[in-house]
Amino acid sequence: MNINVSNFRQEVSKVRLSKGAFDELLSATKNIEPEIQRDRFDAKPAFINSLLLPALSEELHRIRNMIDHESHVLILDGFRVEKLASFKSLVWTFGSLLGVPMVQNHLGHKVIEVYDRGGKSIEEGARYHQTRQGAYVHNDGVSDPLPIDYLILACGQKALLGGESILIDASAVYAELMAYPEVLEELKCDFFFDNRGMSDEEQLFKAPILSFSNEGIPLIRYFRVYIESAHLKAGVPLTLAQSQALDFLDTVLDQSSVQHRVLLEPGQVLISADNKFLHTRTHFIDKSTPRSEINDSEPLSDLNRYMLRMWLRKQ
Ligand SMILES: [Fe+2]
Structure with a gap:
């Protein structure tokens, strides 16, 4: 794993899986894809046999350690793929190997798609992942007495303008x-x-x-x-x-002295300890008219700003 360690006051650490670990991740993705075609893509978690996936197991351990005990936040680079379906299964596989995916809504979904549906505003009752509005500074683990150990925000496509993530260390x-x-x-x-x-x-x-x-x-x-x-x-x-x-x-x-801004690029995955970092995002403008539904076969390059969010607990 290539680690570009830098002081968080200047920049969020950027990490990339080694080629060996990424290949192992792709093989784990292939194993669960037949299941994905039958059910919703986040119905069944991937599992890891550390004997079969030694490089990936080691690097996941290193990432958990960085989030638990070191920087508490990092950007994992290198998840750029062409099709939305591949992106979903890659992020789902990675997330379910890093931790135990939590249910995020009353429908039982474990991955939430974050994009502007073009509908109601937050003030009219929409949840902010369905809008293009900036939001209040918050952390996600406020709806359950137990915290979220790892918050994942994976960027499939960025906006035409704006949509920066603002991160604030508790x-x-x-x-x-x-x-x-x-x-x-x-x-x-x-x-x-x-x-x-x-x-x-x-x-x-x-x-x-x-x-x-x-x-x-x-x-x-x-x-x-x-x-x-x-x-x-x-x-x-x-x-x-x-x-x-x-x-x-x-x-x-609201002070700039505590805020760090990152603009996630397609293929970048932000991972943070949700109870040690607050976050929000800035307003954004997309290149195309928003839609409520997006087809899995679409290329990511055609999409408006599109993120996948997961909440994980430690195994
Ligand atoms: Fe959030």
Whole structure:
């Protein structure tokens, strides 16, 4: 594996699988393709026999280690393929070998296609992966008490203009907020969250916005709009102190000093520890009129901005 290690303050580390490991990944992809033709492509996870896929097993281990203990984020390059169907099966195979794919919506889907459907706005009720709008800074693992260990965002096609990913390290946010101990104390207390989009049955739970791993690394759980609506559903309005703490947090999240921007190119896969990095994206403009459905046989080069998202837990 070629690792171009750089300090995250300047640039996100870029990694590429070795030729041997990538060939092993392609062979694992071929093994699950007949299953994909029968079911939805994310119905059955790939499995790894480390004896048969030694190079890939070793490099997946290295990637997990980087996300768990080192940079907490990286860009994996080299997943550029021609057809949408191949991209889906490549990303699905890779993701299901890296970790255990989680269900991401009430339909049981484990891979979410992120592209503008040309329909409703976020304010009109759409989930942001169906729009071209910039969104609030957040992390994805806010709908379940357990965190997402690995968030994957794989770029099949970029926009005509815009659509940068903005990444914010929770450690940098914590460092900025250390000047305001009363804000930190508030954020370490419980807030209400809900299981929005995950099930027809609504469930509320409590969790702190800011907490710490066993290693003492700051962990974050934040999506302001969801927290505010969960508090309304619970019949427990946010206190003035809580609202002010969120205002401080939002203001820090808005500072260029904590933000890192990357524009993913087709074939690049962003992997991050979801509870250690917040993210959002900028508005974008596509080259063609948006469509609600895209056929798997289409070449990626014809598509508007198109990403696949996976949420993984450690095995
Ligand atoms: Fe997100």
